[in-house]
Amino acid sequence: MSTKAIIETHELTKIYNGQAAVDQLTFIVNEGEIFGFLGPNGAGKTTTLLMLLGLTEPTSGKARVLGLDPTRDPIKVKSRIGYLQENMGFYPDLNARQMLRFVGELNGVTGSAAETRIESALQTVGLFEEIGKKIGAYSRGMRQRLGIAELLIKDSKVAFLDEPTLGLDPDATNRMIELIQSLARDQHMTILLSSHMLQQVQKICHRIGIMIKGKMVVQGPIDQLAQEKFGVGKEKYSLEQIYMKYFQEA
């Protein structure tokens, strides 16, 4: 695997009402990897993603995505990044086809090229049968898969997935995880994955970072973290044990 940095931040900070939501955050995500972005509720994960997308302005610090500054070049950054947001944000009155068509058009994907892409994307995520159903009538899991289909429409090489497994049943969680893994494998996407499902994260992530109270307390491959904390390889300890150890120390 090459080690070209796709995402790079340096002392990135966001202050809301005098409180730091993200506090001098410095981390790197390399090309082609699935980076597990972990941390308790309110740690500042979503805020970080918004800053990387140029949707929220950092109070201070530096961020680079694909070598671009998201604050200066938001259009370029947003055209290259697929973002699966926490609450999905689909229009409930549209059906899957209309929604994906809308997103496609905003990204310059139109006409018959768009239609074929929409159909194959829905096939990939297993929603082809529901193509004409209003999104308002979708279950949470279906919406999350539609979110993945949207990434395929954009054909982005970098994806920010904010809790794509939230509220899924065990079987759906596993299928979502497999889907994410296949994005990295087949589409060569670089994925920044925020999730609380540590067991699944452990299965697919190349590296992880643990964020607590706006700070990245540690980042690296899982076995390296296990080595650091417990002095043995990751076979011995689950990610959950490692995470809890860091969490208690912070």
Next chain:
Amino acid sequence: MAQGLKTIIKKELADHFSSYRFTIIFALIAMLSLITAYMVGLNIKNELAGVAKPRFIFLMLFTSSGALFSLVQFVAFFGPLVGLVLGFDTINRERNEGTLSKLLSQPIYRDVVINGKFLAGVVMIAVMMISIVMVITGLGLLIMGIVPGFEELWRIFLYLIISIIYISLWLGVAILFSIVFRSTATSALAALAMWIFFSFFVSLGANILANALSSDTTESDPDKVMTRAKIVKAFSLTSPMELYTDATATIIDPMRKSTRSMVSMGPLESISMARFSGPLPLSQSILIVVPYIISLIAIAVICFAISYTVFMRQEIRSM
């Protein structure tokens, strides 16, 4: 065209056309204007029987009062409501549903979102005004059996343009509210308050102010009376409604020599007035009206400038 603008306009139009909200308000306004025009048409026809036809009789369809008010007054009063209803929750609803971040995480500029929503609203307003005017014109042809003259058509066209600008201004105000207020209920209330304020309180306020500034209200000195009238006028002109009524009155009622405020007149009254005074030529009417149109546009531009500056720096996440 800026990237994404067309897409957003298309989506907004589809939303408007399929929304109950627009259908209801459109039906309401179409119904009321139809009734008004029908009654006015019948009135004019009856009173004109056996009398020589004055000029610009067709325009009276718009200016003379039917049951309660003339069509022009009706649009001045209810037009703002249409603009406000089309826009009061356009940004904050999307923010609350999380679709705003979906929209803004696509490669489009933030102002494109506002522009697209505004332009789609203007299209809706234009569709509404044009269909109302066409229905009334058709009705007039049917009931009165009079064909509008060339100049009358021009005047109707100008009336249409001014009305579209006027209602769009309120749409601009509504969009501003939907940006500034996070809750749709609050922005709805603010829009309503604004509408009532300009509908009723500005003219009332103008009189109170004039009373305060010129000591004696029973003054008979013509100079003082004039000053008083000027104060009332100047103050009223801060209201878009006043600007609009004055501007359309000049355009659609050529017998008017100035933009004095609108008095509702029955057809016979206006016909007899027409007998004794010559009409103002179209070019002169336009000349009088241009500053009014510019003021209306200026108010809209100010709204937009505020909307842009607030929206560009605003947090887009829902909490």
